[in-house]
Amino acid sequence: MRILFFSIIFLFSTNLVFANEPKSMAQKNGCFACHSVKVKVLGPSFVEIAKKYESQSEARQFLIEKVKKGGSGNWGNVPMIAHPKISDQEIGVIIDWILKL
Numbered sequence: 001m002r003i004l005f006f007s008i009i010f011l012f013s014t015n016l017v018f019a020n021e022p023k024s025m026a027q028k029n030g031c032f033a034c035h036s037v038k039v040k041v042l043g044p045s046f047v048e049i050a051k052k053y054e055s056q057s058e059a060r061q062f063l064i065e066k067v068k069k070g071g072s073g074n075w076g077n078v079p080m081i082a083h084p085k086i087s088d089q090e091i092g093v094i095i096d097w098i099l100k101l
């Protein structure tokens, strides 16, 4: 009984911790349908994106807007869908993670 109790507490706490982790946020928001960390899928890999924008200080805000509104042109003709329902704050956490890869 005690083991069961602690298992439940453990599952709960890891869930709360990982829910705020950028990778889980990207997962939850469907980013990995078109992206992966290292390999190009439909969209560029997150590592490639980090490399492209590493020296640009205004990239963070630009990329938040781009994820929100979607669009094409920077990597080819395939457009990214818009993500109007994700908050700027949440996209910001994901972008900060991508840019540090």
Ligand code: HEC
Pocket: 026, 029, 030, 031, 032, 033, 034, 035, 042, 043, 044, 049, 063, 066, 067, 071, 072, 073, 074, 075, 076, 077, 078, 079, 080, 081, 083, 086, 094, 095, 098
């Ligand atoms: C329907 C497929 C699709 C989904 C879902 C998707 N992306 Fe994209 N993403 C793309 C494509 C295609 C591009 C390349 C766009 C271009 O050429 O400008 C892209 C580009 C990007 C870029 C670089 C933008 C630029 O202009 O350089 C970032 C950052 C990005 N995606 C993050 C995300 C995040 C974060 C999510 C989840 C919230 C997400 N993407 C979901 C397809 C997708």
